Amino acid sequence: MDGNGRWAGKRSLKRFLGHQQGAESVQFVVETASRINLPFITLYAFSLENNLRRPKSEVNFLMKLLRSYLMGNVKRMNDNNVRMEYIGRICELPSEVQDTMQWASEATARNTGTTLTLALNYGSRSEIVDAARSIVTDLIAEAHQRGCSLEDLIQVDGLEARLDEHHISDHLYTAHMPDPDLVIRTSGEQRISNFLLWQIAYSEIFITDRLWPDFRGIHLLEAIQNYQKRERRFGGLGETFTDEDLDALEPAAEVAEEIVTELTSKQLAPR
């Protein structure tokens, strides 16, 4: 949800007002997601780096805004069948914020529509560190329970059986969620900014110049429409690429020779 500061700056307003307007966008977008039965939407609301690097006054404002957003919108979440969850190092947030977060997730826990996940005090690298720590902790507990050493435990099944991609996914904050199909980045930024690095390995990315406070449900729908036109290949050749297409491919060496001949004729060949 990038661009709150710029939205405010363009109107000669304080950054805080950009965040306040950004909170309005959250509700519009979430209710559109619910209307089209999107099962999951995850919003990057506050990163670990925001927490460490933004002025205290801005961090305090964001915490107050988050609390008032939750207190003011739980009824609308329930009306729209939206369940609220969180990812991030939540235990490092102020205790009154944690209490309100827990209240909002409990108050919406029975909803069966869209799951809105707010990434708060979230950083993907620290999520992976937390997953690694949790895997080691589990292994130590199991070794202890079986009365053997960690080394013996690993030797029984082999390290491959004890640690693979599924184990890591299962220990991330997002273990219960599918990997995202689409990542939308507002305000034209062409970075990932430490967001779900593991989970977005094969996600499609949609970048819009629109600043987050101007982002509405219709823009979510536009992004989804754009996504629906894409062909996802997950490292393969895709559905439209058949074995016949593969056979019909010109041998790479011949193509390379053609390119060199063409470049030489234009005196552009690499020396």
Ligand code: FPP
């Ligand atoms: C990034 O824009 C945005 C944030 C650091 C905060 C996002 C918070 C909200 C949208 C409101 C609170 C959230 C909820 C869920 C109620 P920026 O400040 O970096 O903008 P800039 O890049 O234009 O300076």
